[in-house]
Amino acid sequence: MIKDKLIEKLLDLIKPIVEERNYELYHVEYVKECGENYLRIYIDSHNGINLDDCEKVSRAVSDMLDAVDPIEESYYLEVSSPGIDRILFSDAHLNRYLGSVISIKMAKLFNGKKIYEGILEDFNSEYITINFEGNSLNIPRKLIKVMNLKGEF
Structure with a gap:
């Protein structure tokens, strides 16, 4: 829960900076990978x-981070676009992309598969519903590892 409080504090500090520059704050994450800490900020824009x-x-x-110093340990700061095949982190992201094609990677096999691709039809706190091969399929959220929008060029 300490990490959740840190993310909450970082969101409060970072969001105004991003919005003052006419960008959308898509997501903020603080993760440890290969023994290193990363503060990742994803920004977006209509353009x-x-x-x-x-x-x-x-x-x-x-x-701002140098002045406020909210993170005690050393870390790398990364700012990027969420990309064309963006990860859908939140319900707000899911709501935005209802009707779009998404890819769902499972943490373990579900109905004999680990990857599903289909049109996002609906979602709630327990399930993500996609149109998979012409049928509605309810996928338990607790089994989902990651969901990505399938971008089109």
Whole structure:
């Protein structure tokens, strides 16, 4: 729960910085990978995100983090776009992409498969419902490892 409080505090600090620059704060995560800590900030815009956008937000957030110093341990700051095959982290993301094609990777086999791709039809606290091969399929959220939007070029 300490990590949840840190994320909550970081959201309160980072969101105004991102929005002042006319971007959307898509997601913030603080993770440990290969023994290193990463603060990842995903930003979005109707016009897309480029390297300059990420740099603007990174500089401003870095300055704020240096001044406020909310994270006690060392970490790397990364600012990026969520990308075309973006991870769907929240119910707000799911709601935004209702009717879109998503890919669901399971933590373990579900009905003999680990990956499902279909049109996102509905969701609730227990299930994600997709149209899979012409039928509605309720997938238990507790079995889902990650969900991604299937982007189109």
